Every structure is written in structure tokens, then in C-alpha cells.
Amino acid sequence: MKLSLGPLQYFWPKKKVTGFYKRAADWPIDIVYLGEVVCAKRRELKLDDWLQIAEHLNAAGKEVVLSTLILIEADSELSQLQKICDNGRYRVEANDMSAVHLLDGKSRFVAGPHINSYNAGTLNVLHSCGAVRWVMPFELGQSTLQRLITQKPDGLETEVLVYGRLPLSFSARCFTARADNVAKDQCELRCISDENGLPLQTQEGEQLFTVNGVQVQSGVPCNLIGEIDTLMEMGVDVLRLSPETGYMAGLVTLFREVVDQQCSAAEAVALLPKLITEQKWCNGFWHEQPGMNWEHKLVQL
Numbered sequence: 001m002k003l004s005l006g007p008l009q010y011f012w013p014k015k016k017v018t019g020f021y022k023r024a025a026d027w028p029i030d031i032v033y034l035g036e037v038v039c040a041k042r043r044e045l046k047l048d049d050w051l052q053i054a055e056h057l058n059a060a061g062k063e064v065v066l067s068t069l070i071l072i073e074a075d076s077e078l079s080q081l082q083k084i085c086d087n088g089r090y091r092v093e094a095n096d097m098s099a100v101h102l103l104d105g106k107s108r109f110v111a112g113p114h115i116n117s118y119n120a121g122t123l124n125v126l127h128s129c130g131a132v133r134w135v136m137p138f139e140l141g142q143s144t145l146q147r148l149i150t151q152k153p154d155g156l157e158t159e160v161l162v163y164g165r166l167p168l169s170f171s172a173r174c175f176t177a178r179a180d181n182v183a184k185d186q187c188e189l190r191c192i193s194d195e196n197g198l199p200l201q202t203q204e205g206e207q208l209f210t211v212n213g214v215q216v217q218s219g220v221p222c223n224l225i226g227e228i229d230t231l232m233e234m235g236v237d238v239l240r241l242s243p244e245t246g247y248m249a250g251l252v253t254l255f256r257e258v259v260d261q262q263c264s265a266a267e268a269v270a271l272l273p274k275l276i277t278e279q280k281w282c283n284g285f286w287h288e289q290p291g292m293n294w295e296h297k298l299v300q301l
Helices: 014-024 047-059 075-085 097-103 120-129 142-151 175-179 225-234 248-259 265-275
Strands: 002-005 031-034 063-067 091-094 109-111 131-135 157-164 167-170 198-201 207-212 215-218 238-241
Touching (some): 014 031, 031 047, 047 063, 047 075, 091 131, 157 225, 225 248
Parallel strands (some): 002 238, 109 131
Antiparallel strands (some): 207 215
16 A cells, blocks of 8 residues: 655645655655646745756655646636646646546546545546546545445556545635735735645634635544554555645654554544644544544553
8 A cells, every 4th residue: 555645735835845855755655746836826935936846756666646727717727737637757747637637548547535535436437537546525525435436447547545634625716815804806816824824713613624725624633544544455555645734754753654554543542642643533424423522442552
């Protein structure tokens, strides 16, 4: 089973991004997804910058995948999408059907989680277009995944997000700009100040959502570290972790230890709070419950 580092969801300064991936080259990760997936206005890094990072990671033995925007709104964005799909070296993660159309019959690709892959018919169509791996949509649960794995075409790998805030929705409007009562066109890229998004709390102080530009995420990260044994038994090929600041090196190492059976999943659930202090998680979708729920078994170490 492989580990992947999903595409960066947040808007970080260029220096922070390059430093992050320079460190990631030394982490026990197999696949790294690169590129802007949330907002086309985020241009700290251009395609050539992402390709330079890709070269460094590739030299370190990582499989590099270029991820595409989830919401295409302008001809300029479609032109950029074409360049990514025509890069000629790295596999592409298609996050909408326009990317699938551009890749169909030309390049093998990854069907991203934002394509509504809810049934075997969809997986067969994507595979016939050239998909070699699909990423499970975040809102699906264990029983649906098990059914799809048994029904999917041969040769199509399965990838599941096991750690990170869940992208719940995207909009043509910017929620970060709205929080400051300014229009999207005058946003001044305010989301660069929120390195892990902007918390949105209820009146009772519970973190309900995370605002990230045009994207709304879950309030706390999804965490399936306690389900790795089940995921392995089901035949999942790749486990995805979504980048955040402060603790990714330790998090990747802990997941690797569980995958390599150097640490049990149950022990990892108990160790995680020591790695990430004062943190809460969710896994409700996996258990086919409200997504913000958290089901776990405590282990005393």
C-alpha cells in the first residue's frame, strides 16, 4: 500500500510552498500531487514553478502528479488546464470533466475526488477514457467503497483520503472575501493570511466549517488512521494525506509505520494526540453518519 500527499488546498507564499516540498522529498511518501486546485487567482507559483518542484521530487524517487483546478470559470483557466494536460511528462489528476475530456485517449490520468464517481458505470467510463486510479469522493462511506472496489474494472487503482480537512463545496464567490465584507474582485488574496484556512464557529464555539477562499471545508480534519487495517483488507491501493502546516513530517511517518505494521492502527489512534496537541477529528462519512462525527476506540499506552 502506498501513501500520497494530496494537492495543497491553502494559499501559501511561494517560499513556504517550496520549503514544504523540499522537506517532503525526504518523507516516507510515495506519490505527491502538485498544483493549484482551489482558486485561479492564487498565482504565487506558476506552472514552471510547480514543474521545478516536480523535478526535485521526482529525483527523490517520488511519483509526481499534477492536479487541476476543480472549478473552471474562464477561457484563461481552460488554457492553463490545457498546458497542464499537455505537460508531456507527469501524470495529471483530473478534477473536473473538462480535464477528462482533454486527457481522453491521450494520457493516463488519475480521476480526482471531485468527479462524482458514485457507481461502477462511472468508473468504467473513466477507465475507458484513460484513468488508472480513482480517488474516492469524500462523502462516501465504507460499504459503498467496498461495493465499488468489487465492481471496478481491472487495472484501476483506488485511493482514499485518510487525513485532512474535507472539501465540502466550491463557489464562484469567495467566502474569505465575504468574511471581510469585500467583493471577490477586491479580495486582495486575503486567504494567504490563513495558512490552514479560516475557522467558522457556531455560537456555542464549536468549529463547524473552515473557510478557504472559494472553498468550504470541514471544521476539523478527517482522520481514518484507525481504519487502515480495514482499508488494506478491502484492497485500497493508496492512502492520501492532505498538506497542513506544523506536523506533516511526523504525521506521514506515523501513517507509514501503521502501513508497514510497525505500529498498530489502534496504537496510532492513541499516539496521534501527542503528535498534534489540542486537535479534534471527524470520520462520520466513513461510518455513514453525519460527516462531523468522530468514532474511535481509545487505547491506553
